[in-house]
Amino acid sequence: MNTVAEYFTTIKENMQTIGEAVGVFAVGIGLGVMGAIRKKNALLKHNKTKEKRFVQHHSQIHELLTEMRVTIRASRCLVFQFHNGGSFADGTSIKRFSVTHESCAAGVTSMILESQDVLLSRCVDIVRIMDESASKNDDNRIHPRDSILRHQPGDSKPAVWWNVKYKNKFLLDGSVVAGNPIFTNLLWNEIGRGSDLTELSRWLDDNSQVVQELTAAVFSAEAPQFLDFFPVEHFDLSTVKKGQQLFQENCAMCHGNYIKGYQRSNSNGLSNRELLATVKVEYHRNTPVVNVGTDPLRAQGMSALAEPLNRLAISKKNGIVVEVQRGYVPPPLVGIWARWPYLHNNSVPSLCSLLTPALERPVQWDVGEAHSTQTDFDSQCNGYPLGEKAPQAWKKNRWGHFDTRRRGMSNVGHDEGIFSENGRSKFSSEDRQALIQFLQTL
Numbered sequence: 001m002n003t004v005a006e007y008f009t010t011i012k013e014n015m016q017t018i019g020e021a022v023g024v025f026a027v028g029i030g031l032g033v034m035g036a037i038r039k040k041n042a043l044l045k046h047n048k049t050k051e052k053r054f055v056q057h058h059s060q061i062h063e064l065l066t067e068m069r070v071t072i073r074a075s076r077c078l079v080f081q082f083h084n085g086g087s088f089a090d091g092t093s094i095k096r097f098s099v100t101h102e103s104c105a106a107g108v109t110s111m112i113l114e115s116q117d118v119l120l121s122r123c124v125d126i127v128r129i130m131d132e133s134a135s136k137n138d139d140n141r142i143h144p145r146d147s148i149l150r151h152q153p154g155d156s157k158p159a160v161w162w163n164v165k166y167k168n169k170f171l172l173d174g175s176v177v178a179g180n181p182i183f184t185n186l187l188w189n190e191i192g193r194g195s196d197l198t199e200l201s202r203w204l205d206d207n208s209q210v211v212q213e214l215t216a217a218v219f220s221a222e223a224p225q226f227l228d229f230f231p232v233e234h235f236d237l238s239t240v241k242k243g244q245q246l247f248q249e250n251c252a253m254c255h256g257n258y259i260k261g262y263q264r265s266n267s268n269g270l271s272n273r274e275l276l277a278t279v280k281v282e283y284h285r286n287t288p289v290v291n292v293g294t295d296p297l298r299a300q301g302m303s304a305l306a307e308p309l310n311r312l313a314i315s316k317k318n319g320i321v322v323e324v325q326r327g328y329v330p331p332p333l334v335g336i337w338a339r340w341p342y343l344h345n346n347s348v349p350s351l352c353s354l355l356t357p358a359l360e361r362p363v364q365w366d367v368g369e370a371h372s373t374q375t376d377f378d379s380q381c382n383g384y385p386l387g388e389k390a391p392q393a394w395k396k397n398r399w400g401h402f403d404t405r406r407r408g409m410s411n412v413g414h415d416e417g418i419f420s421e422n423g424r425s426k427f428s429s430e431d432r433q434a435l436i437q438f439l440q441t442l
């Protein structure tokens with residue numbers, strides 16, 4: 001059996017011959033336009049044989065690719081050709097690539113036509129697309145190929161703007177310990193997209209006003225209120241007060257204090273809405289990072305990024321420092337009702353499930369967007385409606401299924417020592433409901 005390296009050498013040799021043949025075609029056309037008829041005829045005659053060889057080589061490459069695809073059990077094999085297609089306004093060339101040959105398994109759609117003269121940054125997507133197609137192939141399901149993506153934690157909950165102002169360590173794991181978080185976010189998005197860092201640095205210097213305005217907008221962002229979507233009758237004041245009591249005893253040391261309207265000295269005469277409103281948030285001056293036994297992969301993943309990011313000139317210049325952490329930030333809980341699913345990896349579908357010992361939490365469920373407060377949100381448990389209650393349409397969407405058995409997605413932790421002892425919850429179902437009502441007012 002041939003090795004993959006041998007296939008590549010043969011393909012490369014064939015590509016060179018094709019390159020020569022294409023060159024001859026181009027010369028032929030050029031001379032034809034100039035009217036050198038005699039020469040052209042001679043060339044065309046010569047090209048007939050070249051053309052035959054050209055077609056032959058193409059078919060040969062295709063056969064090799066197919067053989068290679070079958071040998072390595074892939075669903076698609078491609079040959080990319082890198083080239084300069086066009087130039088930027090300042091004259092520097094734009095690096096591009098085209099797919100020149102492709103062999104697909106049955107049922108896998110060809111991508112050769114849409115992959116001509118494509119920007120290099122798209123190359124990463126294409127590698128991902130290939131990976132996805134490969135895993136859809138039956139053969140590959142039985143003999144999966146190894147890929148770095150298989151070892152990476154998959155999900156990460158995006159942070160919300162309205163909580164940035166309370167923190168001095170950023171990201172879910174608190175690994176950004178210095179530097180403007182808005183600037184850092186902009187920078188990392190651009191790095192992810194493959195932007196030129198010298199250009200980017202210049203743009204950011206010239207547009208510091210934009211970054212400042214964005215920072216101001218983020219710091220003044222407010223959380224959505226439960227009462228903007230549900231009637232005030234949802235709440236029972238004494239239940240909320242009981243919930244707050246439980247919160248003070250079991251949660252506040254990590255998540256902070258939330259002073260309510262009903263705790264004001266002059267609360268007489270306030271409306272129910274005003275009584276339930278949060279009037280003051282007391283969160284840690286120094287953002288803590290705590291390990292409560294939740295899935296460690298997201299925090300560990302930072303160890304691959306921290307050093308290269310800190311080493312960048314643009315990070316040093318802007319005082320950005322990344323430190324690997326062993327745990328996650330217990331986030332400020334302002335607007336927590338609107339933040340389902342819960343935990344850094346979205347592995348818990350509702351507050352009811354979060355306040356249940358990990359072994360009893362749902363293992364998998366269907367997810368969907370919340371358009372209707374009646375059908376798409378469970379307002380008692382605060383989160384996704386589960387099982388029979390989940391809308392039928394969600395069950396048909398194959399991207400909308402969460403499985404906590406996948407690597408990096410586990411729903412462990414945040415139970416023992418917080419509200420459970422030896423796997424048993426110390427909260428009764430009334431306690432849990434009271435805590436949820438209180439959390440919904442934040």
Ligand code: HEC
Pocket residue numbers: 172247250251252253254255289290291292294295328329330331336339341342343344345354414418419435
């Ligand atoms: C010892 C510290 C600690 C205590 C005590 C604690 N938590 Fe947490 N909490 C955390 C940490 C750390 C996280 C983040 C874990 C993660 O994302 O993996 C968290 C996450 C959460 C989240 C999910 C936040 C989100 O955006 O998904 C909620 C809700 C929450 N805690 C509520 C509570 C409640 C209610 C209590 C009291 C019953 C409590 N916590 C007690 C540390 C704590």
